[in-house]
Amino acid sequence: MTPNPLKRVLMLGNEAIARGALEGGISYATGYPGNPSSEILETLFKWSDAHDVAVEWSVNEIVALEAAAAFAFSGRRAVVTMKQNGLNVAADFLTTVSLDELPGGLLVVVCDDPGPLTSSNEQDSRHFARIAQIPLLEPSTPQEAKDMAVYGLEISQRFGLPCMLRAVSRLSHGRGPVSLGPVASKGPQPRFDRDRPKVGLPFLVTRNHARLLRLREEIRAEFEASPWNGYTGPEGVSTLVVASGLSATYGLEAIQTLDLGDRVGLLKLGTTWPLPRERILERVGRADTVCFLEEVDPFVEEGVKVVCAENGDRAGRIRFLGKNDGFVAGPDGPGVGEMNTDTALSALGRLFDPAPVQGEPLPEDLLARARDLLVPRELSFCQGCPHRASFYALKTALELDGRDGFLVGDIGCYGMAAGTTGFQQIKALHCMGSGMGNACGFSRLKEFGFDQPVVAVAGDSTFFHAGLPALANAVHHNADAVFVILDNAVTAMTGFQVNPATPAAVSHGKRELRIENAARGLGAEAVVLDPVADVNAAVEAVLQAVETGGVHVLVFRHGCATFFQKRADRSARPRVWVDAETCLGDQCGCNRFCSRILSCPAILFDPETGVARIDEQVCTGCGLCVQVCPREAILLERSEDGNP
Amino acid sequence: MKGSTNVVITGVGGQGNVLAARLLAAVALAEGLEVTVGDVYGLTQRGGSVASHVRWTEGHPLPPLVPQGALDILVAFEPLEALRIQSQFGRPETAALVNESPVMPIGVQAGRFPYPDAAALWSLLDRMTGSCRRVAGSETARALGNVQALNTVMLGALCGSGLVGFEAGAFEETIRSELPARFVDLNLEAFKRGLALGGAGGKAAE
Known part of the structure; x- marks a missing residue:
C-alpha cells in the first residue's frame, strides 16, 4: 500500500x-x-x-x-x-x-x-x-x-x-x-560475522x-527526551497523575469527566524501562500528591518511588497514591484486573472534596431487577466439536473405572472441559502442556499410596509446543501415564492457525507431523481413534489404558468442526433428525440426555411437542447424539458423497 | 465525558457486531472525528456475549471502553444482550435500538434455566432507557434472504433514528469502500431497509 x-x-x-x-x-x-x-x-x-x-x-x-x-x-x-x-x-x-x-x-x-x-x-x-x-x-x-x-x-x-x-x-x-x-x-545481504560470536559462556x-x-x-x-513521554495539564498544580501506556487515556478521560483539567496534571510515560529519571523528577518534584495509573502491577509506581528515594532533595515530600497503598483499586482490589476509566474516576474523585459531580446512575431497583432476569451466555463447544465426543468418552470411561479418576489438562478450546460443556472433567489447568507434566508426578505418587487414575489431555499444537518433553520424561521414568492428545488439526482456540499436525493441504505445503509417530519414536504405545465416529471405541481404549501400566498415548483425531465445516460443501453434510414417534421426551427416563447432558447447540428440547429436535441449520451431522441416544430415536442419513 | 459520543453495539458471537462497529467508526473518521473502537469478546466462536464500543470526540483519543453510566446509544442485535450492556454501561438517558429476535443461550437450550419472559424484559428495557425502539432486524434480514445482513440492517436503523447525526450517504459510501464487492449490493439494500426501521428523528439521547 x-x-x-x-x-x-x-x-x-x-x-x-x-x-x-x-x-x-x-x-x-x-x-x-x-x-x-x-x-x-x-x-x-x-x-x-x-x-x-x-x-x-x-x-x-x-x-x-x-x-x-x-x-x-x-x-x-x-x-x-x-x-x-x-x-x-x-x-x-x-x-x-x-x-x-x-x-x-x-x-x-x-x-x-x-x-x-x-x-x-x-x-x-x-x-x-x-x-x-x-x-x-x-x-x-x-x-x-x-x-x-x-x-x-x-x-x-x-x-x-x-x-x-x-x-x-x-x-x-x-x-x-x-x-x-x-x-x-x-x-x-544477511551475513553472520564469525569474529563476533554470540556466546553466553x-x-x-x-x-x-x-x-x-x-x-x-x-x-x-x-x-x-523521548516524545513518547509527555505532560498534559497546567503548570503549578500540586496533583500529578503518572500513567503508562493505555492507562494514560483512562487518566485523561477521568480528568476531563471530573472537570479537573485546571487542578490535575498528567505525566504520560511510553518508555517505562529504563525510566526517564530526569523527566520524572522534573514533574514529580513540583507535586505534593502523585497518583499512579497502570496495569497490572505497580511497576512504574515502584520505579518512580526508587527515583524519588534516590533523589530525595529534588523530589521533596510526596504523598504517593497507587496500588501498594490500595488507593487505586478496581472492584477486585488494588493490582488486580484491568485498569479503566472507572477505576481512574474513582481514584481521582476521592482526591477532591466535595467529590466532582457525575450524571445520575440507573436506579438500584431497576438494576436489581435486571440482575434477576439476566441469564448467562455460557461458553460451549461448537456444534459438531470433536471435544464433546472426546470428553463424553473420557467421562464415561472414568465413571466405569470407578476409582475417582480425573483429567489434568491445559490451554486450548478443550480447557473449557473444566466447565459444563466438557462435563467438568478437567481438574487441573495451568499452562501449555502442564497436564502432561502433572501426569508424570501423579504416576510417581503411586509410590506413596495414590490410587486414582489420571488422564492428561493436550491439543495437537500443545503436544508439539510443550508436550514432547513431558512425554519423554514419562517414558524415561517408566511412568504409568495416559496421554489423550485431542488432535483437531488446527490451533482452534486462537483462530485456527496451522501447526505441525495440520494437513499439508491446509497449511499450503508445510510438512505434516504425526503425533503417533512422535510418540512411538519416544517409546510410548500410541493408538489413533476418532471418538466422533465411534465413541464407544474411545471409551474402551481409555478404560483399557487406565487399567494397564506403562505410557499410553491415545490420539483422538477429528478435524475442528468449525474450521473444516466452513471449507466443506454444505450439501455433503449428513442429515440428522429426531424420530418424534420414538423419542419419549420426559417420559423416557434419560433426563433429556441429548439436549441437557450433551448440550450441543444444534439440539433443542421442544416444549410444545415434548420431544427433542435437531436444528438442521446448525447441525453439522457429526452423529454423536445418534450414537448415545438410549432410545435410538435420533437418526442419521448420509448424503451420497459421504461424511465430510 | 463532555463532547464525546459513546455507542455500544452488542450481540452474540457470529451476529456481526464487529463489522457494524467498523463501518460506524469509518463514518465517524470520515467526518473528521477522533474515533476509537473497543471490541469486547472472549471466545466468540463459542456462543458468548460480544460487544463493540464505538466512541468519538473532537479532542484527545478516547480509551476503547465506555465508562460505566456513560452510554449514549445502545444498538443491540439481541434483547438479553441489550439488558446486559445497559445494566453495565447505561444511564437513564441512553437511547436504545434493539433487534426483537432472541438467541437462546446454550443453558436455556439445555433446560438449565429459562430465557427471561419477553414482556418483563421489554418493560424493563423501557424503564432503564430514555428511549427503547424495538427493531424487526432479523425479520428484515431474513426477508432479504441472508440473516448475516442483520448488522447492516441495524446500522441502517441507527442512521434512520437520527441518533448519531451522520448522513445515510456517508454510511453507503463506507459500505461501498469497506466491504468486498460481492457483498456491497446486499448490504446497501439491508442498510436501506434498516433506515426505515429506525424511525427518523426518534427520541434522541439528552
Missing part, C-alpha cells in the same frame, strides 16, 4: 503493530498464537508476499524468539509476537540474548491480558524487560503502537539489543486511526552484563 501521511486508516492495535514492524524493515516475523496477540502475525501473513517478509507460526515462543534472533545476529530485523504466558516460555532465551551485541534489530512484542479475558493468568510482562535489562515501550493508541514498533526496531539495531513492546488486550483489540509511513529497506557474562548496564544508561538518556 502506498502511504499517504494525510490519510488516516482505522486499524486494530495489533494490525498497527504489524504495520509498524513492516515499516521498520523486518525480514522475518515469528510467533506462537495466543489471545490477545494473534492478529499481529495474521496481518503480516497477508503482507508477506508483497513485501518479501518471511512469516511463520513457530511451534512455541522460545523457538520463535530463537529463530528471530538468527536474523538479528545476521544484520537483519525481525519481530516476534506472543501473549504474556508465552513470554515465560521464551524468557530463558530472552535473558541471555540480551547480553549479546546484535548487528540487526529484534522487537519482542508481548500482549498482556489484564483482567484476563482469555488467559490463565494476568501476569505483567514488563518485569521481564527489567530482568533482561532491555528497553520497554508501552503504546497508548494504535497510532503509537505502530510508531513504537518502528522506533523499537530502530533502537534495537542502534543499541544492539532486543527491544520489548508491551500491549494490553484493550489496545491490541482496540481500533483507532493510524497514519501510515513508508516501508524501510531490509538492509544488506560464564567468563564472558560479567563483561557483557556490564556492557548491558552501560547501554541501559545510554537508553535512559535517550528516553529523557
Whole structure:
C-alpha cells in the first residue's frame, strides 16, 4: 500500500503493530498464537508476499524468539509476537540474548491480558524487560503502537539489543486511526560475522552484563527526551497523575469527566524501562500528591518511588497514591484486573472534596431487577466439536473405572472441559502442556499410596509446543501415564492457525507431523481413534489404558468442526433428525440426555411437542447424539458423497 | 465525558457486531472525528456475549471502553444482550435500538434455566432507557434472504433514528469502500431497509 501521511486508516492495535514492524524493515516475523496477540502475525501473513517478509507460526515462543534472533545476529530485523504466558516460555532465551551485541534489530512484542479475558493468568510482562535489562515501550493508541514498533526496531539495531513492546488486550483489540509511513529497506545481504560470536559462556557474562548496564544508561538518556513521554495539564498544580501506556487515556478521560483539567496534571510515560529519571523528577518534584495509573502491577509506581528515594532533595515530600497503598483499586482490589476509566474516576474523585459531580446512575431497583432476569451466555463447544465426543468418552470411561479418576489438562478450546460443556472433567489447568507434566508426578505418587487414575489431555499444537518433553520424561521414568492428545488439526482456540499436525493441504505445503509417530519414536504405545465416529471405541481404549501400566498415548483425531465445516460443501453434510414417534421426551427416563447432558447447540428440547429436535441449520451431522441416544430415536442419513 | 459520543453495539458471537462497529467508526473518521473502537469478546466462536464500543470526540483519543453510566446509544442485535450492556454501561438517558429476535443461550437450550419472559424484559428495557425502539432486524434480514445482513440492517436503523447525526450517504459510501464487492449490493439494500426501521428523528439521547 502506498502511504499517504494525510490519510488516516482505522486499524486494530495489533494490525498497527504489524504495520509498524513492516515499516521498520523486518525480514522475518515469528510467533506462537495466543489471545490477545494473534492478529499481529495474521496481518503480516497477508503482507508477506508483497513485501518479501518471511512469516511463520513457530511451534512455541522460545523457538520463535530463537529463530528471530538468527536474523538479528545476521544484520537483519525481525519481530516476534506472543501473549504474556508465552513470554515465560521464551524468557530463558530472552535473558541471555540480551547480553549479546546484535548487528540487526529484534522487537519482542508481548500482549498482556489484564483482567484476563482469555488467559490463565494476568501476569505483567514488563518485569521481564527489567530482568533482561532491555528497553520497554508501552503504546497508548494504535497510532503509537505502530510508531513504537518502528522506533523499537530502530533502537534495537542502534543499541544492539532486543527491544520489548508491551500491549494490553484493550489496545491490541482496540481500533483507532493510524497514519501510515513508508516501508524501510531490509538492509544488506544477511551475513553472520564469525569474529563476533554470540556466546553466553560464564567468563564472558560479567563483561557483557556490564556492557548491558552501560547501554541501559545510554537508553535512559535517550528516553529523557523521548516524545513518547509527555505532560498534559497546567503548570503549578500540586496533583500529578503518572500513567503508562493505555492507562494514560483512562487518566485523561477521568480528568476531563471530573472537570479537573485546571487542578490535575498528567505525566504520560511510553518508555517505562529504563525510566526517564530526569523527566520524572522534573514533574514529580513540583507535586505534593502523585497518583499512579497502570496495569497490572505497580511497576512504574515502584520505579518512580526508587527515583524519588534516590533523589530525595529534588523530589521533596510526596504523598504517593497507587496500588501498594490500595488507593487505586478496581472492584477486585488494588493490582488486580484491568485498569479503566472507572477505576481512574474513582481514584481521582476521592482526591477532591466535595467529590466532582457525575450524571445520575440507573436506579438500584431497576438494576436489581435486571440482575434477576439476566441469564448467562455460557461458553460451549461448537456444534459438531470433536471435544464433546472426546470428553463424553473420557467421562464415561472414568465413571466405569470407578476409582475417582480425573483429567489434568491445559490451554486450548478443550480447557473449557473444566466447565459444563466438557462435563467438568478437567481438574487441573495451568499452562501449555502442564497436564502432561502433572501426569508424570501423579504416576510417581503411586509410590506413596495414590490410587486414582489420571488422564492428561493436550491439543495437537500443545503436544508439539510443550508436550514432547513431558512425554519423554514419562517414558524415561517408566511412568504409568495416559496421554489423550485431542488432535483437531488446527490451533482452534486462537483462530485456527496451522501447526505441525495440520494437513499439508491446509497449511499450503508445510510438512505434516504425526503425533503417533512422535510418540512411538519416544517409546510410548500410541493408538489413533476418532471418538466422533465411534465413541464407544474411545471409551474402551481409555478404560483399557487406565487399567494397564506403562505410557499410553491415545490420539483422538477429528478435524475442528468449525474450521473444516466452513471449507466443506454444505450439501455433503449428513442429515440428522429426531424420530418424534420414538423419542419419549420426559417420559423416557434419560433426563433429556441429548439436549441437557450433551448440550450441543444444534439440539433443542421442544416444549410444545415434548420431544427433542435437531436444528438442521446448525447441525453439522457429526452423529454423536445418534450414537448415545438410549432410545435410538435420533437418526442419521448420509448424503451420497459421504461424511465430510 | 463532555463532547464525546459513546455507542455500544452488542450481540452474540457470529451476529456481526464487529463489522457494524467498523463501518460506524469509518463514518465517524470520515467526518473528521477522533474515533476509537473497543471490541469486547472472549471466545466468540463459542456462543458468548460480544460487544463493540464505538466512541468519538473532537479532542484527545478516547480509551476503547465506555465508562460505566456513560452510554449514549445502545444498538443491540439481541434483547438479553441489550439488558446486559445497559445494566453495565447505561444511564437513564441512553437511547436504545434493539433487534426483537432472541438467541437462546446454550443453558436455556439445555433446560438449565429459562430465557427471561419477553414482556418483563421489554418493560424493563423501557424503564432503564430514555428511549427503547424495538427493531424487526432479523425479520428484515431474513426477508432479504441472508440473516448475516442483520448488522447492516441495524446500522441502517441507527442512521434512520437520527441518533448519531451522520448522513445515510456517508454510511453507503463506507459500505461501498469497506466491504468486498460481492457483498456491497446486499448490504446497501439491508442498510436501506434498516433506515426505515429506525424511525427518523426518534427520541434522541439528552
